[in-house]
Amino acid sequence: MKKIRTWRWLIAFLFLGVAPLAAANLWRSASKDTSELRQLKQEREAQIRKGVGSEVKFAKSGDSYRDAQETVDSIARFIAGRSDLVMSKETNARLAAMEERALSGKEALTSVEDLTEALTDTISARAATLSDKEISRAGETLRGDHEGVSLRANGEFSVTSEEFAAQARDFRDLCNEGNSAAREALRTIVDREVDRRVTLLEEALPEHFGLAREVGITPAQAVLITYSVISDDFLDGTQEDLQKTVRQLPEVVNRELVPGTKAEKAFGTKGRIFSTPINLVFNKETMSSFLSRVEEGRASK
Numbered sequence: 001m002k003k004i005r006t007w008r009w010l011i012a013f014l015f016l017g018v019a020p021l022a023a024a025n026l027w028r029s030a031s032k033d034t035s036e037l038r039q040l041k042q043e044r045e046a047q048i049r050k051g052v053g054s055e056v057k058f059a060k061s062g063d064s065y066r067d068a069q070e071t072v073d074s075i076a077r078f079i080a081g082r083s084d085l086v087m088s089k090e091t092n093a094r095l096a097a098m099e100e101r102a103l104s105g106k107e108a109l110t111s112v113e114d115l116t117e118a119l120t121d122t123i124s125a126r127a128a129t130l131s132d133k134e135i136s137r138a139g140e141t142l143r144g145d146h147e148g149v150s151l152r153a154n155g156e157f158s159v160t161s162e163e164f165a166a167q168a169r170d171f172r173d174l175c176n177e178g179n180s181a182a183r184e185a186l187r188t189i190v191d192r193e194v195d196r197r198v199t200l201l202e203e204a205l206p207e208h209f210g211l212a213r214e215v216g217i218t219p220a221q222a223v224l225i226t227y228s229v230i231s232d233d234f235l236d237g238t239q240e241d242l243q244k245t246v247r248q249l250p251e252v253v254n255r256e257l258v259p260g261t262k263a264e265k266a267f268g269t270k271g272r273i274f275s276t277p278i279n280l281v282f283n284k285e286t287m288s289s290f291l292s293r294v295e296e297g298r299a300s301k
Contacts, residue, residue, distance in 0.1 A: 041203075047236035048204035052078065055238060056224070058208045059103055068099035071220050079227050081239045083268030088284045094291060098219040107298050109216025114297035116194050119226055120187040122290040126281055128175035135168040138277035141269050193229045200234065201225070222294055223287075231267040231278050242266040245273065 057074040059067040072095045076087040087095075101107040110118075130138075139161050159167075174182040198217075201209040209221070217225070228235055237245075246264045249272055266273040280286075 044200070044234075044236060045204035047241075048200060048234070050241070051237045052201075052224070052235035053205050053208075055081075058221075059099065059218075061103055061105070063103050065096070065100040068103055068220075069096040071099055071218075072096040075220055075224050079224075082233055082242060082266050083227075083231055083278065084265050084270055085227070085268055085278060085282050088287075091284060091287050091291070094288075095219055095223060098291065098295065102218045102298075107295075109218060110222050110294055110298055111216050112194060112198055112213055114294070115217065115222050115225065116187065116191045118222075118290060118293040118297055119194065119229070120183065120190045121293050122286060123190070123281060124175050124183055124186055125289060126286050127172055130168070130172045130280070132165075132169065134277075134280065135165055135172070138168065138280060139164045141275050141277045190229070194225060197225050197228045197234075219291070219294055226290070227278075227282065230281050231271070231276055232274055233267045242273070249273075 055074070056078050057070050059071040072087075072092055076092060079085050079087070098107075102109055142164075143161060171182060198209065198212050202212055209217070212221075224235070227233065243264070243266075246266055264270075264272045267276070268278050269275060281290075
């Protein structure tokens with residue numbers, strides 16, 4: 001049992017950003033009175049509408065391929081603006097075609113459960129192929145300016161780099177063996193994080209996600225939710241809002257920026273707000289496997 005718990009936080013470290021941190025924030029919020037919780041919820045929803053709600057163009061049922069392409073392009077720009085991720089031309093074209101087929105009714109939408117399974121399978125398969133060098137780089141990304149690998153900027157939930165590397169290698173080996181307990185631990189975390197994002201989007205953007213649980217989501221929406229889970233970016237606030245926040249961080253304020261320097265990224269492998277090894281999952285090959293898994297889930301309906 002102890003080792004299972006270790007796998008769970010290790011998975012959160014390696015692939016899923018700050019899942020325990022998000023839970024801790026929720027527990028702290030639970031001690032607040034109802035009116036304050038309601039206000040916090042309304043503020044978060046407003047920020048999501050201001051962020052992804054205003055900067056992504058969502059196509060609707062019956063829209064054309066051109067509309068589907070505009071949706072995918074806007075999601076690609078949105079993600080690239082907030083992180084260091086750039087969608088490949090091949091992924092973009094494939095996702096647009098999938099989106100058009102879903103919008104036209106030629107293929108079924110993706111259920112939240114199928115998204116959870118697709119992401120679990122994708123992460124498990126990717127973990128099994130991690131090299132020692134990739135694990136080392138992941139530890140460096142998560143460590144940032146801290147001495148140990150930490151989930152939080154204040155150093156809580158820390159382990160040494162050596163402990164992280166050893167346990168990451170153990171998890172890789174378990175995935176290679178097809179260990180069912182390791183996969184179930186992974187699925188539990190994925191399910192919780194997907195559910196959290198869907199709930200936020202349902203409430204903040206009901207016109208686009210209000211029927212996510214009853215009807216399903218489109219492939220482009222599935223990619224957007226997946227990005228949110230992997231990066232721990234809750235899609236709130238505009239690009240300008242994020243840059244204002246980043247520029248106020250001590251490590252940025254105290255650094256002399258050369259005129260013309262590109263804007264600092266808030267998320268991703270060099271994220272100033274939170275840094276995660278997101279490129280372990282969001283790369284051309286792994287995204288191709290993920291989209292194939294999404295297609296398989298839709299075809300089974």
